[in-house]
Amino acid sequence: MKVMRYVPPSLRERRRYLLFELMGEREIDKRALLKELGDSIHSLYGDVGASEIKLRLIRYHTRKEGEGVVGVLRCAHDRVEEVRASLACIHSITDARVSIRVIKTSGTIRGATRHGGNAASR
Amino acid sequence: MPTFFDLNVHAYPETDVQAEDLLRVARRYGFAGIAITNHDLVVHEELKSPFIVRGVEIRAHSVLELKRKVTHYWGKVPLLAVHGGPDKLNRAAVEDARVDILAHPCGERGEGGLNHVSMRYAAENGVAIDFNVGALIHTRGGERARILSSMQEQLKLVRKYKAPMILTSNAYSIYDIRAPREMIALATLFGMSKDEATRALSEIPRGLLEKRWKREREVERL
Numbered sequence: 265m266k267v268m269r270y271v272p273p274s275l276r277e278r279r280r281y282l283l284f285e286l287m288g289e290r291e292i293d294k295r296a297l298l299k300e301l302g303d304s305i306h307s308l309y310g311d312v313g314a315s316e317i318k319l320r321l322i323r324y325h326t327r328k329e330g331e332g333v334v335g336v337l338r339c340a341h342d343r344v345e346e347v348r349a350s351l352a353c354i355h356s357i358t359d360a361r362v363s364i365r366v367i368k369t370s371g372t373i374r375g376a377t378r379h380g381g382n383a384a385s386r
Numbered sequence: 387m388p389t390f391f392d393l394n395v396h397a398y399p400e401t402d403v404q405a406e407d408l409l410r411v412a413r414r415y416g417f418a419g420i421a422i423t424n425h426d427l428v429v430h431e432e433l434k435s436p437f438i439v440r441g442v443e444i445r446a447h448s449v450l451e452l453k454r455k456v457t458h459y460w461g462k463v464p465l466l467a468v469h470g471g472p473d474k475l476n477r478a479a480v481e482d483a484r485v486d487i488l489a490h491p492c493g494e495r496g497e498g499g500l501n502h503v504s505m506r507y508a509a510e511n512g513v514a515i516d517f518n519v520g521a522l523i524h525t526r527g528g529e530r531a532r533i534l535s536s537m538q539e540q541l542k543l544v545r546k547y548k549a550p551m552i553l554t555s556n557a558y559s560i561y562d563i564r565a566p567r568e569m570i571a572l573a574t575l576f577g578m579s580k581d582e583a584t585r586a587l588s589e590i591p592r593g594l595l596e597k598r599w600k601r602e603r604e605v606e607r608l
Contacts, residue, residue, distance in 0.1 A: 287411075287561070307526050308575070348571035352564050355523050361561035365415055365568055 278341035281322065281376040282369050284351065286333040288362035294324045297333075300357045304350040317343045317350075322373060334367075336376050344369055388588035389418035390566040391595070394443070394467065394489055394516060394554035400424040401558045405438050408560055413437070415565035421595075423467045423489070426455070439595060441465030443489055449478040460484045465595070467516075471498045480508040486594050487552065490518040492536040499536055502543055509549040514594055515540065517586070519564065519572045520556035537576040552594070553586045 286292060298321055305314045323336040339347045351364045370376040392412060397405040405422050412420050419437035422429050425445045442463045446452035452468065452475060459466055468479040470491040476498060479488045488508065491500050500508065500515070508515055517540070521533050544551050553573055557563045564572070566587050573583035 289561070307530075345571045345574060348568055349575055352568035352572050353523050355561070361559060363561045363563060365565035 277318070278371070279318075279338055280341045280344050280369050280371060281373050282337045282339065282344065282347060283367045283376040284335055284337060284364055285367050286335070286362055286364045288332060288357065288360050290360040291326065292333060292357050292360065292362060294321070296358050297321075297324075300354050301350065304353045305346075308350055308353060309346060313346065316340060317346055319347065323377070336373060341371070387416075388584060389592065390416060390587045391419050391421070391591035392417055392555050392557070392563070392587075393421040393439070393441070393465065393487060393552055393591050393594065394423050394518070395420045395557045395563070396424055396443075397422045397429065399429075400427060403559050405429065406435065408557065408563065409435055409438055411560045411563050415563060417566065421465050423465065423487075425469060428459070428463055439465050441467055441486075443467040443469050445469040446475060449474055452478050453482070456482055456484055470516075473498055473501075473504075476500050477504045477507070480504050480511060480513045483511040483513075485511070485513050486597075487514045487516050489516045489554070490521065490556065491515060492518075492521075492533065492540060499540060500543065502547070505543040505547045505549055509547040512550060514550040514552045514590060515544055517541075517551060517553050517573065517576070517578070518556045519553055519569050520562055522572055522575065523562070523564070534576045541577055550590050550594070551582075551586050552591050553583060 305317060305319065318340045320338040321335065322338050325335060326333050337347065348366055351366065354362060354364055356362060368376055395408055397403055397408055409420055419439060421439035421441040423441040423443040425443050428442050429440055440463055442459050444452060444455045446455055466485050467487040467489045468485050470476050470479065470488045471493040476488060476491050479485050492498055517537055522530060525533060553569050555563055569587060570580060570583040574580065
């Protein structure tokens with residue numbers, strides 16, 4: 265049985281949630297994306313860097329035909345730029361060309377997925 | 387928010403993607419405009435959008451050929467870029483004030499570069515030094531490390547002589563375009579600060595399009 269580790273809110277790791285958009289030639293499998301993203305981070309920052317980035321895929325949602333994918337990634341709060349660079353370095357997944365961009369970052373999942381606000385590229 | 391420009395994009399007929407499609411993606415990603423710089427080829431047909439700048443990227447094998455082509459295109463094309471690489475060509479390109487951009491001076495694979503003398507010419511003549519972010523996207527491992535280190539070297543000289551610098555994607559398809567914030571994140575990989583990268587994507591390209599430094603020759607005021 266998995267034991268819940270309780271950490272008081274003031275001592276919890278600070279995180280950032282990144283809403284991203286993936287545009288690809290074909291439909292991209294969630295696992296394939298995660299693998300490619302892991303490879304990209306390892307290639308750029310190595311094992312130590314990857315451990316500090318603490319990346320997780322939180323949500324993954326395929327949109328209508330031809331409109332790509334949107335999803336939410338989680339990372340350490342001070343490693344957003346590193347994740348951005350790693351995402352930008354992905355040029356193909358399973359031989360389908362892709363490009364990924366971050367739409368929005370937030371401290372909560374709700375903030376990242378909520379419409380409006382600073383939803384522009386900032 | 388600043389207005390961002392990507393001044394090195396390749397479109398039909400050099401590649402199989404239409405300029406309009408590239409622009410659509412670039413605008414969606416937050417760019418104000420793009421410049422089509424096909425190798426030795428100017429897009430002749432009417433471009434419907436005012437956000438697409440007609441440019442050319444001159445590829446030459448000798449200094450003589452370069453000079454001939456610059457003379458040929460100058461005045462006909464709003465944006466003159468030179469395909470960089472070998473040291474001799476880089477030097478010839480920055481010595482010519484008619485040239486707007488020296489594209490990937492480190493070569494597309496990090497083999498060439500500019501020395502301090504060439505960089506000074508670039509600053510004097512207002513030739514923008516291009517940092518090709520696309521090369522970082524499409525390589526891995528040792529090759530990327532080599533490109534990054536030659537970019538770091540260039541950046542040091544660019545800072546010292548205050549030459550204008552720009553960031554470009556060198557895109558061949560819509561999937562090669564990266565959003566401005568992503569390009570800035572990639573630029574930090576070789577040591578560019580966020581402010582510098584933002585300027586290299588917005589103010590400086592805009593100044594190039596307006597030929598700001600060609601008239602006044604005041605690079606210091608940047």
